[in-house]
Amino acid sequence: MPDRVTLHQLQHGEAPVPRRLLASWQRSEEYGVPQDTVEPVFTGTDDLGSFFFECGNEVLVELHRTLANEPVSMMLTDSDGVVLSRLSGDHSLLQALDDVHLAPGFAYSEREVGTNGLGLALADRAPTLVRADQHYALNLCTFTCAAVPVLDPTSGRLEGSVNLTTWSRSSSELLLALARSAASNTMALMLARSTGRRPRQTPRGQVFRVEVPRLEPGSGTVHELSDSWNAGVAQAERAMASGHIVAAIGEPGAGRSTLLAQAARHTYPRDRILSASAPAPTDVQTWLGLWTPELGKDHTAVIVRDVDMLPTWVAEQLRDLVMRSGGTTAVPFAVTAERFEDIPTALAGLVDTVIPVAPLRDRPDDVLPLAAHIARRARGRDVVISPPASRALQNYGWPGNVDQLSRVVSHSASRTDVIDVAGLPPEVLAGSSRHLSRIETFERGEIVRVLSSYGAPTMADAARELGMSRATLYRKISQYGIHLPREG
Template sequence: MGDPLARRRELVSARAALLDRPDARLPGVPQHVAASWRRSIAGGVDPAMIANRFHPDLDTGSRLVRCARPVMEQLAEQVAGIGVCVALTDDRARLLVRLDTEAAIARAADGNAFAEGFGYAEGSVGTNGVGTVLESGRPVHIVGAEHFVEQLHDYACAGAPVHDPATGRVEAVLDLSCRAEHSSPLLLSLVRSAAARITDALLHDRDAAQQALFDAYARTESRTRRAVLAVGRRTVLANTAMQTLLGPGDHAALTDHARFLLLRGPGVDDRVDLPSGARARLRGAVVPVGGSVAGLVAVVTLLGEPPAGPVVPAAGPPPSRAGAAAPGAATTTGPAAGGGPARRSAAAAVAAALAAGTPLLVTGEAGSGRARLVRDGAPGPVVELAAGDDGADLADRLDAAGPDALVLARDLDRRSTPLPALPPGRRIAGTRSDTAAPDPARDAELTRFRASVPVPPLRSRPADLPGLVTALLAELAPGRAVRLSGAALRTLAAHPWPGNVAELRDALTAALGRRPVGTVEAADLPASCRSAPSATLRPVDRAERDTIVAALRDSDGNRAAAAAALGVARSTLYRKIAQYRITG
């Protein structure tokens, strides 16, 4: 690292160059710091001062705080020789607890608004050991002038994520902050270890009955790919297969029945008629603890589908979509498809930014619905610029769309020409891949934006799938009586969707070619949807997989008949079905 003062001058100079020219190269700046600086500039962070908000309504007596406090106190004792703040934030970078080893560091933290109730998100405070952890999802060590805001250049911070042991999502951030001259790589090691201990404390923060039920559920879920349900007196656990197996009404009825079965004895094998008309089987065991019962863990199988009542899409033409619209056409659409919490959160953030007139960048994987979120959230017409559109006639298109039209620049990471200049006061939004490689020319366009919203991939939001399917069927088959069977929906839920919503659209288009009206069955779906291999398939493997799926479809799922038609032993067919993880 050399002389600390020289290092500080090097970083200050690099940051100044970046502020002056967004495409500036940053030699000597760690990659994660450079990425955070660029995000800070794109988010409009003031480099001269801290401008964070106070949140008066935080729950400082939560289970998270209760589990974290003993670990934080132990950590404070370990670093008591230097002036250090030990801080815990929630998953929105808002400080819940701060412990100080010296009065001087406490006064400094208060002066920097690094105090309970204040937010330290990267979008408001720039690069730091809390907000940058939440943006990157990994531990970080930010020293001195690596901070984006000058006010923090005298300090160092090491932060690590605390994960929810049940879901794996980031639940909190644990941070160690001190004067820059007291910094050491040891701080990062200490905070990572302490964050892991808090995660472990969250895992074991259950009474004996809850712990016994969780352990039994985890053992059962690890041994099967089928739907697993665990029900206790106050607890319900369900894996993804269980969540997509039944609708809310059937799920609630099955949970109530499972609680009734707790009184029956150690083994459970029961059939249940559900409100929708479906019939399910629960097969499992009661979980004992001490002299009482902790709950029930069962594998759930659907024995019969509910009566096929066709879903009739709403009348009228199908909604607009990016691929169907003429290049640059002004478009408007109805409500966003999909109702899962991740989608709703992203949609609300997009709509709020567009309503406020904030230049907005929406990031995510290709096909994840980035442009659709902008169209659905825009308060007026949308004029689109594709990656290859130089915008030569943009002024004419905007005049035709009206003064309230929003410019949507799609796929900024693939543009071959700079974005055209916009008339004063004209609003803009853009989409960009969240895995785009740094490109100075294309990244220069990011200075036009002041906020960004990430869109999670479809595989990360399984709750969106039923709503997306309904919306896409209404769009692809307007006015037709068409629906997906439960088996078909479960087949879609098991697929990893590397192509996101665009791939789902293609799969439904292919299925509607086989079954234009009525109930679409799993066998009508493309072969790619009926397997979920753990690795990318070679062309020869895809051909073999598709042949097996076709044989199973032609034999109505009879594996012996399919093996005979293919001229292979049944054991070979079973091995190939397992290899390709064919679901039908």
């Protein structure tokens, strides 16, 4: 085996290694990971019923059939680096992996065992190959590992990784390509089975923008909102006024960045608000390059959206850009994420105040004021929303939160002067019901439309228009959980 590469050699350029690997070694040292051995934590495999595991395992089983006689171990891990499954036809390789606990149920994150293929792939959210003595722990140097992160194609959330491990003496030229292919096939299978939902994409043209002092960026001003929303804005204002770093936590589209922007505009009325979202992997270097000149300007506040989507090394560079050497922030700084525990450690340690932002389904009193505001913005003037349409909007669960409400109302307002149930999509008319087939969704929507219309004052009239008996209509109303009052 070649001589052991040391951290000193890596830091001083004496070993030809990628910058990402050097950063990982430095983090491993800071975590206090021992170099002589690995002692991963056994947590068990709790995610074997997940959608990701179902699709990923199917892909790896098929790959295993073609590589059954090769000295390669194929694994799935969750987003925390816990090994969920392992396949290999090489018994000596399996025994060696058991010796270092690279086995189902054990956590192999970078924080647990130092630099390794799957740990670094998850930390940086990038395809990774770690060869032989590039591993931080000595007893992993007999292996070469290739790992590729897997993102949920509909939400963009990190689900886990595909990891292929072989002996360090074996050729690794195709290992990363195979791991890429398996991860890609897993995401494609997840998308194909995800009932036609579209994958989350980074919004082009809105990844990085500067808002000059004016009304809240991207939102306008809506003051007639629920007490929970206004309390969140007030809490963020107080924290910002005290110089605290704030994290708004909640579902995508719930208004996390809008809440922070409103609070920042009230707290720093003269400041520019620099608002950035996590970039696509190909845009990372350009994205980081935009920060330096902007952060040097006076009266600037910063909001970074979706920091849970940032690779670890990007989060570390961002931290270094916004923090002074004395440990204070160079500018007012706030972030958003879906869950606090998914914020990279480099940024999570800076957060002083965490503000939960409730999803729109838990803020029904906000639906109509927001809908009126969105319609006014789309048409440039007030737009009437009929009582039946208002009830349908309030009764819907809005899984896409305010973003979905904005799309629905903007589309309707662009076509008519009065938003009525006829202009709303079937899924909104289907209310908060779950697990309906397309036919059931359409049927429920038709019942809601007819019951909400002014032309069906009685149940008999509604049943006649729908082509069913009154008894059947009453049964359908109960079955679909319809609670809309009729217009008398």
